[in-house]
Amino acid sequence: MKLVVDVLDPLGNTTSTIRSCNLHTYHYACSGKSNMAAPVDLELKKAFAELQAKVIDTQQKVKLADLQIEQLSRMKKHAHLTDTEITTLTNDTRMYEGVGRMFILQSKDVIHSQLLEKQKSADEKIKELEQRKTYLERSVKDAEDNIREMLMARRTQ
Numbered sequence: 001m002k003l004v005v006d007v008l009d010p011l012g013n014t015t016s017t018i019r020s021c022n023l024h025t026y027h028y029a030c031s032g033k034s035n036m037a038a039p040v041d042l043e044l045k046k047a048f049a050e051l052q053a054k055v056i057d058t059q060q061k062v063k064l065a066d067l068q069i070e071q072l073s074r075m076k077k078h079a080h081l082t083d084t085e086i087t088t089l090t091n092d093t094r095m096y097e098g099v100g101r102m103f104i105l106q107s108k109d110v111i112h113s114q115l116l117e118k119q120k121s122a123d124e125k126i127k128e129l130e131q132r133k134t135y136l137e138r139s140v141k142d143a144e145d146n147i148r149e150m151l152m153a154r155r156t157q
Helices: 026-030 037-087 108-156
Strands: 002-008 014-020 095-099 102-106
Touching (some): 037 108, 095 108
Antiparallel strands (some): 002 014, 095 102
16 A cells, blocks of 8 residues: 655655555554654754754854954064064154054053053963863864764664
């Protein structure tokens, strides 16, 4: 006996499939409803969907962290180059710090200390971002390992 069965895919679209079975096995084999398979499939589907969302979110956060690290390293390099140029100047050279749309007269020591502080803060922020990046990558790896363990447990059952 051949039977046409309408099946809903995950997007809600209906597809018709032709199954051949006899009348006695229709209810269990052809209906696609077994007592153990459906909950496991739903649980695995949910776990994979969560993993996929977590991976996408983590990838975005890692890309953002990479951009921030790149920007901070450029700022650090700029401050270092400016500092090396300033050290070659004499102490009586007039130096101005740009503040908004104006310039303020500062001593060489003040500008030197500001540039060193800028470099230190950039280093600290880069370290924080690197730690955050490794944490995010580790959390995704842990989630993947958990799903692998779940799959292995299902296969042994």
